[in-house]
Amino acid sequence: MAQFGEQTASGHLHVSPESKAPYDADVLAQLRADAETIIARYPVPRSALLPMLHLVQSVDGYITGRGIAVCAEMLDLTLAEVSAVATFYTQYKRHPNGEYTVGVCTNTLCAIMGGDEIWQSVSEHLGIGHDETTADGKITLERIECNAACDYAPVVMTNWEFFDNQTPESTVQLVDDLRAGKDVTPTRGPNKVCTFKQTSRLLAGFNDGLADEGVSAGPASTEGTRLARAKGWVAPGDDAPQANEEVHP
């Protein structure tokens, strides 16, 4: 059933016959109830479309024909209007996605700091290229653009959690652990990486209660703050702290 790796060169949605098979009644009822919750957040219903497409992915693992139909019907849009949106954004997957999306940043800064080497290693190790999925359905590999963590370059994202300061070896280990079903902990994120469907539900705006897990900030984020503390530098009006802390023990 799952056609991992299948995609069309045209860039259009590949809507396979399977992806149009009707939802089971209970799945559909829950999907509609969740969609109503999303729609209620906005003054104008159409604003719910992006989160609703994340919701479709949380159920189907990608953007399906049946998911598009539900969005169109509930928001009073045409199938073409919904498809046009679904094909514009890179997080919406046009074919069945793996359980984990592993994205290697290959934008300039990360690429130069080692992202290109990481990409090459992990792509060869898994035997797949960009937007392709391993045969076991575990990993979809992507080259990603800047993910706003340049001070931790080279960066790898797994289901949109941060894995900072990566190497080819650490990333190969990461995908091996994911394929072996081990729990994997992001550098800055919850205690373990969620599945693609779980993350998609979060992105639809349903809080998964994991906000209090993980660090406040990574070491690079606090370089300046720690230096200021060590030097006794403060903003105007602030009391000077005791300048006794070791910055880099």
Added chain:
Amino acid sequence: MSTTLTPILTKTWGEDRSWTLESYERTQQGYQGLRAALGRERDDLVQALKDSGLRGRGGAGFPTGMKWGFLPPDDGKPRYLVVNADESEPGTCKDIPLMMANPQVLIEGVAITSFAIRCNHAFIYLRGEVAHVYRRLLRAVEEAYAAGHLGKNIHGSGFDLDVTVHAGAGAYICGEETALLDSLEGRRGQPRLKPPFPAVAGLYSRPTVVNNVESIASVPGIALHGADWFGSMGTEKSKGFGIFSLSGHVKRPGQYEAPMGITLRELIDMAGGMRDPEKALKFWTPGGSSTPIFTAEHLDVPLDFDSVASAGSMLGTRALQIFDETVSVVRAVSRWTDFYMHESCGKCTPCREGTWWLSQILHRIEAGQGLQEDIDKLLDICDNILGRAFCALGDGATSPITSAIQYFREEFEAGMHTPAAELFPPAASTLFGSKESVSA
């Protein structure tokens, strides 16, 4: 060194549970700014922002108070605040750690700003590729509602405010404010024709203020300590503080919150110097990949809006990407161009077509197979994009190319016969490969 750091927004980053409301109220006078603001006249707050001199921290540097002041008089119908949290400009990495470590300062800024501009429903548009930041924001909003900082009749003021945190789905262009609005309306994220500006017809065609995360997070401090406090930092025309993000070939990349006008020389010194002192600084971006590159000759340019502009670039988002002499400028520019090609929304021809041509030409130069006329062709295409594209994405795509040719033309000429990887072996630039390449 004359300039010192000013930890304000970054002050509590890294502390235990710094993201919680309890921590924010205990350590940062959290929501005292909101309480003070609710007791003031709205127009006074807008004036205070104008007086502070705060200029937008999302790249363009437009005065924030003036943006608020552009809203037409209240007609009793909805008006909106939309926070641009779509941080995606290559090199820019300040808003994401801010929202992860200190989301409450943003929520308080949203509440004060909404009160000032008479908005009762604010939105935070967060890029979708940062799951844990979304969790922290959702939780921060929940906590703020529970404490009465959001919701109905906030602290007995009669002011109501709802806040919706909205996740995007992967598109750099949505950082452009009108594309962001289209995206928030459930459409493809493509920029709108201006005018009308969002202040007149923004979200749902209603008056809308769109501000960057760091701009809005700077509002509570101004509300609490005053415009003079803010203006006591920075320079005459670029007042206040900002987060400067160092990445690349420095010893300690990271976030450094400092007064506007600090120099890269000072910042690199604070960051422990270059990664390898034997390898000189070659080029850097002052404000992300869309701002023309600088070289070592610009180390002492004060990093404020006007000084950077006078020196031929833009302060942008203070995204200081540092590249040492191991790096091929052709490779760097070629990769940035791939990015603009990938992210061009396709709405206008100069950008949609031009970025593809630029990418193809740069690829062959990088491969050492450039043609004699390629440099002129690159400049000609850039000339046809700059100022002719629908939005700033197209303009930004030309910045790295034209500036790199200006400073390193000989490297592009070398691309007529020698691959960039031969001139500058990539392994020498990596975080982990540099030692091997030395011994190899």
